[in-house]
Amino acid sequence: MAAPKKHIVFDVIGTLQLRAEGIKPLLFGYACHHSMPYLTSHIRIETAEREYAYLSVSSTTGYTPFYKAFAPLFYRVLWMFGISTPREFASDEDKDFIIQSFTALRMRPGAAECISHLCANGFTVWGYTAGDVATVGQYFADAGIEMLVGNLLSCDMYGVGKPDKESYRPVLEMLRKEGEDGELWFAAAHMWDVSAATKSGFKGAWCSVLEKEPCLEIFGEMDVMADSLPEMARMVVEKAKGRGRG
Structure with a gap:
């Protein structure tokens, strides 16, 4: 009997993408002829x-x-x-x-390792973004991360924006058809994103690289909570293995 399939869906903007430290990497601003200060x-x-x-x-x-x-x-x-x-x-x-x-922002450190570890352990990796598929696909390509075009999904496809619960439902239903009774995870660096996804039926994985504080009083505990993307991937894999032993 074939083993249940495992899928993990990543938020992209803010989670896998955006540079990693302070004002310098989160460039909203630029130095122009007005000597405009750098903004985030x-x-x-x-x-x-x-x-x-x-x-x-x-x-x-x-x-x-x-x-x-x-x-x-x-x-x-x-x-x-x-x-x-x-x-x-x-x-x-x-x-x-x-x-x-x-459109030229770079992937976070550890993003490639994170995705590679999940793929090596039987997960199919998806991206689900509020942005457009073409821009997000370029982020992966520029980082040398192989991501199937069909595995990049956008809220634009469904006409409902995150974190509305209805925005996660069509993705979950699609993956349930793909994965039968397998592992269905949603991973993000926004706690509101993971929290909403878990309320729709996903298991949730949160990484602190963006928000630092989980604010558990508001969102509650997630299935996995980690301080780096590679650590989050390892914890998700271990959780999935634990399920298989039951």
Whole structure:
């Protein structure tokens, strides 16, 4: 009798992707002719994720793709950083430069090792993102990580944004057909993402590389909680092996 299949779905933006330390790697900003200070893309991404999620659950506006929400927030985030006249301080050309730079962000250290270890231990690895498949696929390609195009999924395909529970359901149902009664995991560096996925039926794996504090009082314990991507992969594999011994 064939062994049950094992699948793990990764959030991409913020989990496998985005550079790893402080302000330097999370570049939202750049040095332009105004001597604009370096700012973090993380703040803008978090703001865009909030607005994206709110728009998705709104009964009046419906679903809005993440990148459509991401670009217009440029001037608002400058205001939040204390720039009193954002549209005088920066231009649409500056905004377009930042958006283009966003497509060139690199994978986190340990991402390749994480995926390699899971694949070596029988997991099929998927990516599920609020971004678009073409951009996300390029992140993997640039890092030399082999990822089947068909294994990259986007909320755009289903018209529902994370963390709405309904956004995880079609992915879960697809994998249940693929994996029968096998291991179905969801992994992310956003605790809200993992928490919502577990409420939909996934097992949850959280990595602290982005948020550091798990805020268990809000989200509760996940099946796996680790401080690095390779450690998270090892813990998921061990949990899966433990299931097989039962």
